[in-house]
Amino acid sequence: MPTVTTDPIVLSTLLAELAQRQLPCGGWAALASSSQPAIEPTCYSALVLGSAPVGDIERAQDFLLRTQNPNGSWPVFPGDDQEGGWVTSLAVMSLFDLVPAIPARLKGLHWLMSCVGREGNWFWKWKFRTADRHVRFDPDKFGWPWFPDTVSWVVPTAFSILALNQLPCSCGGLEKVPFRVERGVEMLLDRACPGGGWNAGNGVVYGTALEPHPDDTAIALLALSDRAQHSIVQNGVQYLERVAPTLTAPWSLSWAILALAAHLRPITSLHRSLVALPDLVSIDDTNTLALVCLALDFQRALSVFGVTL
Amino acid sequence: MSVTRRDFLIGSAALAAGATVTAPFLLPKYHSDRRPKRSRVAILNAQQYSQQLDQILATGLRFFPIDVRGKTVLLKPNLVDYIPGDAINTHPLLVLASAESFRRLGAKSVLVAEGPGHQRDTQLVLSQSGYQQSLSDEKIRFVDLNRDELIRTPLRASYTGMTHLWLPRTVLESDFLVSMPKIKAHHWSGVTLSMKNMFGVVPGARYGWPKNILHWKGIQESILDLCATVPVNFVIADGIVAMEGNGPLNGSARPLGKIVLADDPVAADATCSRLMGFEPDRIVHIRESARFLGNASPALIDQVGETANAPAAPFQVVSEFRFLHAF
Numbered sequence: 001m002p003t004v005t006t007d008p009i010v011l012s013t014l015l016a017e018l019a020q021r022q023l024p025c026g027g028w029a030a031l032a033s034s035s036q037p038a039i040e041p042t043c044y045s046a047l048v049l050g051s052a053p054v055g056d057i058e059r060a061q062d063f064l065l066r067t068q069n070p071n072g073s074w075p076v077f078p079g080d081d082q083e084g085g086w087v088t089s090l091a092v093m094s095l096f097d098l099v100p101a102i103p104a105r106l107k108g109l110h111w112l113m114s115c116v117g118r119e120g121n122w123f124w125k126w127k128f129r130t131a132d133r134h135v136r137f138d139p140d141k142f143g144w145p146w147f148p149d150t151v152s153w154v155v156p157t158a159f160s161i162l163a164l165n166q167l168p169c170s171c172g173g174l175e176k177v178p179f180r181v182e183r184g185v186e187m188l189l190d191r192a193c194p195g196g197g198w199n200a201g202n203g204v205v206y207g208t209a210l211e212p213h214p215d216d217t218a219i220a221l222l223a224l225s226d227r228a229q230h231s232i233v234q235n236g237v238q239y240l241e242r243v244a245p246t247l248t249a250p251w252s253l254s255w256a257i258l259a260l261a262a263h264l265r266p267i268t269s270l271h272r273s274l275v276a277l278p279d280l281v282s283i284d285d286t287n288t289l290a291l292v293c294l295a296l297d298f299q300r301a302l303s304v305f306g307v308t309l
Numbered sequence: 310m311s312v313t314r315r316d317f318l319i320g321s322a323a324l325a326a327g328a329t330v331t332a333p334f335l336l337p338k339y340h341s342d343r344r345p346k347r348s349r350v351a352i353l354n355a356q357q358y359s360q361q362l363d364q365i366l367a368t369g370l371r372f373f374p375i376d377v378r379g380k381t382v383l384l385k386p387n388l389v390d391y392i393p394g395d396a397i398n399t400h401p402l403l404v405l406a407s408a409e410s411f412r413r414l415g416a417k418s419v420l421v422a423e424g425p426g427h428q429r430d431t432q433l434v435l436s437q438s439g440y441q442q443s444l445s446d447e448k449i450r451f452v453d454l455n456r457d458e459l460i461r462t463p464l465r466a467s468y469t470g471m472t473h474l475w476l477p478r479t480v481l482e483s484d485f486l487v488s489m490p491k492i493k494a495h496h497w498s499g500v501t502l503s504m505k506n507m508f509g510v511v512p513g514a515r516y517g518w519p520k521n522i523l524h525w526k527g528i529q530e531s532i533l534d535l536c537a538t539v540p541v542n543f544v545i546a547d548g549i550v551a552m553e554g555n556g557p558l559n560g561s562a563r564p565l566g567k568i569v570l571a572d573d574p575v576a577a578d579a580t581c582s583r584l585m586g587f588e589p590d591r592i593v594h595i596r597e598s599a600r601f602l603g604n605a606s607p608a609l610i611d612q613v614g615e616t617a618n619a620p621a622a623p624f625q626v627v628s629e630f631r632f633l634h635a636f
Contacts, residue, residue, distance in 0.1 A: 030457075030514060031457065035458075080475070146518070147516065147522060150517070151521065153518070155429070155518070156517075206555050206627055210559065214430070216429070247433070249436055250432070251432060285453065285456060288432070
């Protein structure tokens with residue numbers, strides 16, 4: 001496992017800022033200037049503050065429990081339409097340590113199992129094989145969409161795999177979890193960019209290989225941390241190792257640190273680069289602020305994502 | 310001429326199939342007719358991205374009776390992703406020149422806002438594409454529309470069948486929205502101009518990256534619903550270096566040497582299409598929006614500046630859109 005020492009003052013300053021941004025409802029807004037709570041920043045913040053002496057983690061967990069949709073999914077923010085979306089996997093992971101949240105988590109996991117990218121349906125499979133072939137992908141390999149009624153994409157599939165992998169057993173109506181996880185893994189491998197790495201999920205369009213993105217690649221690599229020997233995974237790691245030292249955006253750099261640590265690659269210099277970025281404490285995007293904290297405390301972060309080293 | 314039973318059946322089937330395809334566009338699906346009596350478009354020559362854009366733009370804006378005094382002006386560039394050397398995004402120098410022009414015209418504030426459709430790390434796109442430094446130097450606020458506060462907004466047209474979208478507060482509360490597209494061919498919609506550029510106001514946090522629901526509901530239909538709901542007050546289109554072929558990301562740079570200004574997005578897009586060597590009536594969202602949003606016919610457009618001549622060679626497109634080429 002990579003060993004890196006973080007300046008505790010940097011981390012505690014960022015944690016204090018994160019705690020200060022918690023809204024009275026218990027959640028966090030996506031932007032510091034906003035008062036509209038949202039699930040994604042709340043999940044990252046709850047994951048960070050789970051072991052920190054600041055912030056009110058109980059209120060954050062209450063907020064998550066209160067905002068769950070009746071169908072088991074989570075909305076993007078309270079008041080959103082109730083069909084649910086990709087943040088469900090994040091919410092399930094954020095409530096992992098909370099015993100009273102077990103029923104809510106199970107409902108969330110059942111919803112995830114019922115949520116299938118459209119190419120999982122025979123009709124769309126047939127369409128993608130015959131009439132709609134400009135994006136190169138194998139429709140037999142499906143994962144999770146951002147929202148119901150669309151096709152699978154890399155990030156929601158990777159987060160769903162991470163959430164489902166945290167289940168201690170496949171029972172109680174969740175017997176098909178290994179099948180869905182395996183299909184999801186196949187889907188990620190299928191959607192990789194030819195030159196290594198991942199973008200949102202379009203590797204080749206109209207015969208042209210598209211460029212990967214560092215954050216999408218890192219999130220896919222976290223979900224594939226137990227497939228480290230696969231050549232596509234290794235290509236992804238190599239791409240990320242190449243690009244990470246050039247990153248000056250804290251969101252992508254933080255994800256890169258987490259993924260490379262999960263794949264046992266050296267991250268000391270990346271860690272230094274992250275800490276050296278200017279004005280971390282005044283990052284407007286709370287998702288990013290929380291993620292920087294996760295990257296600075298990467299061993300704990302990997303454990304909350306269920307990644308074992 | 311005798312018609313056999315077989316001919317009749319084949320003919321009927323063809324008619325039914327044709328009606329099924331075209332019917333969605335025959336019935337009006339818009340709530341109100343917002344077409345101005347006449348529209349104005351200015352085509353300006355600009356061969357390169359330079360500090361002189363300020364002057365060119367100021368000259369062009371004088372063709373329009375714009376009153377932005379005391380208003381919040383939102384500049385919405387096309388900022389999709391960053392690939393070194395590719396003409397993907399509206400150039401930051403044009404955005405800066407626009408901001409400066411609107412400040413001089415008395416705007417209360419000018420901000421730049423976008424929700425990139427491919428890349429989740431907006432700050433990465435901003436920094437790689439040169440926006441971050443430029444905006445910071447000029448003290449221009451940027452709002453990430455993928456993460457902004459959202460308001461449930463009923464749609465003012467029903468081409469997609471959706472009743473509402475969650476849209477960013479910053480967009481809905483701005484007084485004067487300027488769509489600033491990069492003039493590009495697009496492999497799914499034929500062109501991406503000022504109306505398609507409005508996909509960027511649909512928040513990724515709510516609809517994903519890419520905003521896939523808009524593709525499933527129909528790209529042309531989504532453009533129409535969106536533009537009916539979020540009015541574009543003005544257009545400044547970047548055609549200095551445009552893109553042809555496999556746009557919006559992987560096409561080839563096509564120097565066009567033009568900036569297109571307009572007080573009507575339909576007129577702007579019809580004119581840009583002509584500059585690309587396309588017949589605008591063959592682009593579904595331009596043809597349909599000319600029924601209720603703006604003017605596409607040259608007879609209803611006051612053309613100032615340069616003429617909208619088609620280029621010697623039309624813009625290349627993917628094979629499915631070759632029918633756009635004007636004869």
